[in-house]
Amino acid sequence: MPHLLKEILVKKVLLILIFFVTSFDVYAAKWSDDGLTVKEVITGTSDSIVVLTEGGAVQQSECIANNWVFADTDQGKMNRVYSMLIAAQMSGKQIKIYNTDVCAQWNYHGIYSIKTID
Numbered sequence: 001m002p003h004l005l006k007e008i009l010v011k012k013v014l015l016i017l018i019f020f021v022t023s024f025d026v027y028a029a030k031w032s033d034d035g036l037t038v039k040e041v042i043t044g045t046s047d048s049i050v051v052l053t054e055g056g057a058v059q060q061s062e063c064i065a066n067n068w069v070f071a072d073t074d075q076g077k078m079n080r081v082y083s084m085l086i087a088a089q090m091s092g093k094q095i096k097i098y099n100t101d102v103c104a105q106w107n108y109h110g111i112y113s114i115k116t117i118d
Contacts, residue, residue: 029101032056035094035117036066041085047073048105049082055094063103070111071104084114093117 036053043049048071058065070081088095093116100110 029098029112030059032059032097032099035096037092037094038085038089039066041082041089043082047071047078049078049085050108051085051097051111053095053097059099059109060101060103062107063109064107067106067108068097068099068111069104069106069108070114081111081114084116088116 034056036056038051039054040052041049042052048069051068051070053066053068056066070078072078072081084095087093096115096117097109097111098113098115100112102110104110
């Protein structure tokens with residue numbers, strides 16, 4: 001009987017581990033490899049900002065190089081990102097983008113964060 005209880009306990013632990021491991025989406029976010037030059041910033045009626053850049057590479061397979069999208073429902077974040085992008089475009093400063101490891105809308109790279117670089 002103790003052997004049977006041990007076997008049941010092991011199965012329960014394995015089942016719990018399987019549910020735990022498979023229940024999370026894993027995203028490996030990273031900074032863009034190169035400095036990017038902002039060419040266009042596009043906004044519309046949706047909660048997203050589209051950014052077209054120059055000087056970048058494909059960060060994730062199946063995404064389009066130099067095409068980015070930032071989407072958020074927080075208007076404050078949207079305003080800050082838009083302001084940084086316009087300032088970088090007008091000044092000619094390059095940016096780096098902290099991006100997701102999945103393609104977002106239209107096979108564009110998703111954006112988490114943006115920073116200007118020298």
